[in-house]
Amino acid sequence: MIKLDQKCVALLKRTGAYDERTLECMRLCFELLTLTTAIDRDCASRLGAHGVSEGKFVLLFLLSDTKDGLSPHELAEQAGVTRGTITGLLDGLERDGHVDRHSHGEDRRKLVVRLTPKGRRLARELTATHGRWIASLFSDFSEAERASLRRLLAKAYAGTDAGRASLKGSDDDRT
The missing domain is CATH 1.10.287 (Helix Hairpins)
Structure with missing residues (x-):
């Protein structure tokens, strides 16, 4: 219990x-x-x-998949946060030496954010350890139990305003 x-x-x-x-x-x-x-x-x-919040971790994770970096706008969109929030998160990551901001090669008005070697090491370490920890929460569940829990959670989610809105959106996508 x-x-x-x-x-x-x-x-x-x-x-x-x-x-x-x-x-x-x-x-x-x-x-x-x-x-x-x-x-x-x-x-x-x-x-x-590790001196990282969940928001900073998400940015490290998103940037770890890209060699050329991402713009603050792209990071905000992919992380599902506002541009103002991204600015604060990037300021902290840059202050800690995990990211650098560079002018875009073709348009100097645009910024590109890239991981530093230190940031890349931290992203690699946290992605591995954090992912294993998250998975461990349900690792003792059988495949059938995980499937059952997923169905039950979806059923409860469908009763929320957000769940109804997402179901409505998926109905609109089919028409």
Whole structure:
């Protein structure tokens, strides 16, 4: 059994208006939220030991696949963050010696971001160790259990506003 965060326990204690099935469904949601919080905290701790946030890790990972680098705009788009956020992340990575910003060869108004040798080493190390750690969370699950969990999570996701919007978008793509 997952030990719920205190706020979830408090909410469950004050739900006298709900029947047992509703309470059980709420508890499952709170257990999932507690798990994701624990994963986020572990992730931050593991990356933090290397002086890197999750946002910086994503940029290191994205840049590790490219020899010629990417523009800040491309990084923002691929990482799913704003240009303002990218600027802050790049400032930190550059200050730590992990990336360099260069003028684009053909258009000097544009910037290209590339990993430094130090950044490339860190990206390689973190990609390997972090990927193994993430995979280890579900490595004791059988193939059938992972497939079942994937279906169940998708079913719960379909009940959220984001899930309904993505389903609507996929319906629009088929027409």
